[in-house]
Amino acid sequence: MYTFPTYQDLKGKVALVMGIGQTNVPGSKIWGNGAAMARALCSNGVKVFGCDLNLQAAEYTASRLQDEGRICDVTTADVTSSTDVKRVVEEVMAKHGRIDILVNNVGMTAAGDPASMSEAVWDVQLNLNLKSVYQSCHFVLPIMEKQGSGTIINNASIAGVSYLGKPQIAYSAAKAAVIHFTKVTAVMYALKGVRLNCVVPGMIYTPLVENLGRSEKEEDREVFRKITEHNVPIGRMGEPEDIANAALFLASDAAKYITGQPLIVDGGLTSQTGTGQ
Numbered sequence: 001m002y003t004f005p006t007y008q009d010l011k012g013k014v015a016l017v018m019g020i021g022q023t024n025v026p027g028s029k030i031w032g033n034g035a036a037m038a039r040a041l042c043s044n045g046v047k048v049f050g051c052d053l054n055l056q057a058a059e060y061t062a063s064r065l066q067d068e069g070r071i072c073d074v075t076t077a078d079v080t081s082s083t084d085v086k087r088v089v090e091e092v093m094a095k096h097g098r099i100d101i102l103v104n105n106v107g108m109t110a111a112g113d114p115a116s117m118s119e120a121v122w123d124v125q126l127n128l129n130l131k132s133v134y135q136s137c138h139f140v141l142p143i144m145e146k147q148g149s150g151t152i153i154n155n156a157s158i159a160g161v162s163y164l165g166k167p168q169i170a171y172s173a174a175k176a177a178v179i180h181f182t183k184v185t186a187v188m189y190a191l192k193g194v195r196l197n198c199v200v201p202g203m204i205y206t207p208l209v210e211n212l213g214r215s216e217k218e219e220d221r222e223v224f225r226k227i228t229e230h231n232v233p234i235g236r237m238g239e240p241e242d243i244a245n246a247a248l249f250l251a252s253d254a255a256k257y258i259t260g261q262p263l264i265v266d267g268g269l270t271s272q273t274g275t276g277q
């Protein structure tokens with residue numbers, strides 16, 4: 001079993017994880033980013049409540065956690081629906097009476113540059129990757145403000161920082177906006193005891209990537225090759241546990257003087273010029 005670091009202050013806290021499932025269930029032996037973050041929180045004694053559009057995927061995470069002796073509640077919800085998000089927040093409040101940690105993990109890309117991408121795809125991408133973050137913050141921030149404490153971790157992407165060699169304009173723009181949303185909201189809530197930060201993953205080998213390699217479509221396998229034949233300075237792709245470790249740190253009191261920050265977890269990828277080491 002993977003051993004996460006322990007932060008004593010996290011014990012007994014309540015976390016809501018949006019997008020607790022993963023691609024490729026049941027079956028994948030690796031963890032999605034949201035599932036790994038839930039696992040890290042559970043291993044620290046956090047009471048985790050998670051939701052996902054795909055209930056089977058959420059239940060898969062819950063059952064794997066149960067196999068490790070952890071308990072987490074899951075439900076189905078579409079993070080682009082304010083009705084769903086409101087309901088989930090109310091369910092957590094009914095069960096635990098508070099929300100100490102909010103993780104916004106849902107995100108997905110679609111290919112295209114501004115000329116080739118349709119308006120419909122652009123709208124779906126912005127709703128899924130950006131509006132979803134506003135939506136959960138809209139319902140959770142007033143709760144955290146009332147508590148006088150809370151921390152929010154938004155999962156962005158290095159696509160929101162740099163061009164990654166494949167056009168994904170809406171995803172890139174939305175993830176950049178998530179980083180800025182986090183920065184400015186963090187300032188607005190700094191005196192209210194609420195911290196907001198981003199984890200900014202680089203190339204992470206999650207079940208989503210694993211699935212691309214197994215796809216029958218040649219274009220998926222081409223994307224898989226592009227992702228896995230990387231030039232990451234550290235010499236490997238990241239693992240979901242690398243993202244979970246960063247999120248765990250940001251959620252804990254070890255990061256109590258850190259707010260509004262993007263924590264880039266990319267093995268040095270965005271720090272290089274492309275001219276080699």
Ligand SMILES: NC(=O)c1ccc[n+]([C@@H]2O[C@H](COP(=O)([O-])OP(=O)(O)OC[C@H]3O[C@@H](n4cnc5c(N)ncnc54)[C@H](O)[C@@H]3O)[C@@H](O)[C@H]2O)c1
Binds near residue numbers: 052057105202206208
């Ligand atoms: N895998 C990478 O290399 C990578 C890199 C950078 C950033 N990220 C970010 O990490 C996050 C998770 O990525 P992953 O690779 O683990 O993906 P994943 O697809 O395995 O997990 C995402 C989960 O979100 C759920 N979901 C999708 N739409 C939803 C909706 N409308 N409402 C509720 N749940 C919904 C899916 O069912 C799935 O369980 C995303 O925000 C992604 O942008 C991933």
